[in-house]
Amino acid sequence: MATHDITLTVNGTTEEATVESRTLLVHTLRDELGYTAPNVGCESGKCGACTVEVDGDAVKSCTVLAVQADGSEVTTAAGLADEGLDPVQRAFHDEHGLQCGYCTPGMLATTHQLLDENPDPSRAEIRKALKGNICRCTGYGNVVDAVETAAGRLREADDESGDGPSDGSADGSSASGAGPDGRAAPPEPGAED
């Protein structure tokens, strides 16, 4: 059966892969290219563990053919951070928004899009945005707290950086622990209409 040569930009790095028509994006990312942030959970589009951003949109990568994504910019949860933890990742850490962490990469990718579009979401809006990300162990209270905290810190950082470039430590607090293996700066989020 036919194979296709595709090019993806993953976390800022140009990657090439040869895929079958039926190969799913999540498998190309994980198995072919080694980007293991997106996890495979339900495989049916329901749990959101495989969420990555494709051209700025949070997408369940188990329900997209790799060949459909040819030419796209993909950002995984690991690519959200430049170095160390990004403010969203740090907030999940600080607020105990995870237990086993299986759902976390997907939660982070979805949260990233939410906060891009709505920097000051209500708790109800946070819950609505994370509806497609199922957590099997920690419950959602701390996750919602984490998103709220991240939003507040990002807004503060935004206010502060109004009159000059910031030093990159977005909320001024000390980063705890080593960050994930962020490979490169994430692409600019695409403007939505």
Next chain:
Amino acid sequence: MFPAEFDYERAESVSEALERLEHHADADVEILAGGHSLVPAMKTEGREPDVVVDLDVPALDAVNALDDRTVVGALTTYATVADSAAVRATVPLVAETASEVGDLQIRNRGTVGGNLAEAHPGADLPAAALATDATVLLRNPDGKREVPATEFFRGDGETAIERGELLTGVRFPHTDGAGFAYAKKTHPATGYAMVGVAAVVETDGDGGGDGGDGNAGGGTVSSARVAATGAVDRAVRLPSVEGALAGEPLDADSIDAAAAEARADIDADRLRSDPHASGEFRGELLETYAARALERAAERVAGDAPTA
């Protein structure tokens, strides 16, 4: 979990897509839009097409608001529709319904055309298409064809689309100024509508126009379109509810009386049943959600509630 093997082809224009469909006339061909029904079905439901034609046609991803109607291209995603200022201004029910589909990620990929073509019995947009009196736009090798939404849905997964035909868009007559609402009871397992009711209600106020006095119920219903999804094998209008409202003031009593008619048009043995909800329970949900949709529509006629 992989789909079975198939050949993938990409079409970058409507005519190219039609050519490919014609070329593979003897094969089992599926069109790929957002893929969010097709890809899961190819993984777990034994859908095994020989060829998948991926629609990659930017012109079909567009919202076009004209004087009295808005045309939404087949490849427009729910997220785009829900956020579109033009859709919110001209057919706000459609924006509200799109914002209720699935979850954020599904709304980023699923398309208006795919939703209608798939015709899942619990899909959300078919209810909005019926309640707004929309028309489905089709293209085939011989030209164009238009099918009113009321004639489009034929059953579970069955529509008026013929082999070799492409859904290119949907035309929604403007409903700005009318009360509207989509009230959905989400199925806990699938996310689709266990029951969803969409309503568009127009009233004849004394003052008319938009110089209304904000007096709730100050006018009678001149037209009501009410549609349900999830209850039977396809989305359906509820003519008995619509009839009960006509000529009545849009108040709590008339809404209750109209909602009580919600089951009148549906044979009890047609009601869908699954482990989460028996047909009988769906029938009860239908009345409750009809009442909720009409209450919210009435508030919006009165200008008390924000638009979508």
